[in-house]
Amino acid sequence: MAQHEEHTTHSQGFYLAIGAILLVLTATTVGAAFVNLGPFNPILALLIATIKATLVVLFFMHVKGASEKLTGAVVVSGFFFLAILISLSLADYMTRSWR
């Protein structure tokens, strides 16, 4: 039974609160899209999406509080390689204007 204490599920109210925050952030991203922020529109949209994804990963997928550090390392490495894929590809395509 001691194993169960290691597993960190939260209270029902906590999950409902996270769900409510996610819904509020969805409304925020829709609202922000109608305000002219120039180049910051897509940046703000991606920032809000990343906050939402982080909330889901940490609290719904229980990465925060996982007893196995290796799981955390796998999750971080996944996003690290995604960052390499996108940043190096864009570094190529966005610097081709000299051609």
Next chain:
Amino acid sequence: MPDSQASASQASTGQVSTMEHEAHNPALLHHFADAQQQKNAASLGMWLFLVTEIMFFGGMFCAYLIYRLKYFDAFAAGSQQLSIKLGAFNTAVLIISSVTVVLAVKAAEAGKRKVLVGYLAVTVLLGLTFLVVKGFEYAEKFEKHHVPGPSFNFTDTFDDNGKQIPVNPKEAELFFSIYFVMTGMHALHMIIGCGLFTGLAILAWKGHYSPEYFTPIENGGLYWHLVDIIWIYLFPLLYLISRHS
């Protein structure tokens, strides 16, 4: 000491020792030291699969970013043809479904069988709601000839703060190709998820899961949350390009 004496006496009489089998839950496989190690291994395996999914969708997100930067006007004009109402509604549906999934995992951990089945069933219904709404969106695209192919027709302009900028239909077709491939792959994952959760609900109803063993519920939940996260990114990237005009 009494244990070792008992097994020694069994071994001496030539019987197979059953001591170890009486000691643990039947769901615990023999090559794991304990239930927690087995659970960690299953979770790690699931996360490795999810990382391949992240890279799979990551390639499409990368293609999206490159073409969006190259053909921004066409992407904005295409995006303005999508329904924010339906997109935002579907985002809310998926977020609520993620909450029901996490409550299902909690119910499984507490050993509440009927509550678990209930949350799994609600999750499937929310998933089907998402797919039906997506179906209506696709139908509208067919009617407007916004589906890439021989009948593709795009005459709309990019409304840049009242200034109407004409758009190359070929570039708009590229936007809709990416829209259909990305939302289509996401919808396929949703269909698989609905099937998966229907199976989990049936097995949960039959009493396959206990507070000691509910790994399939947990790992199914991880899959569902990842599909939710992908939509969390798809919604602003596809539906909300340059909407402030």
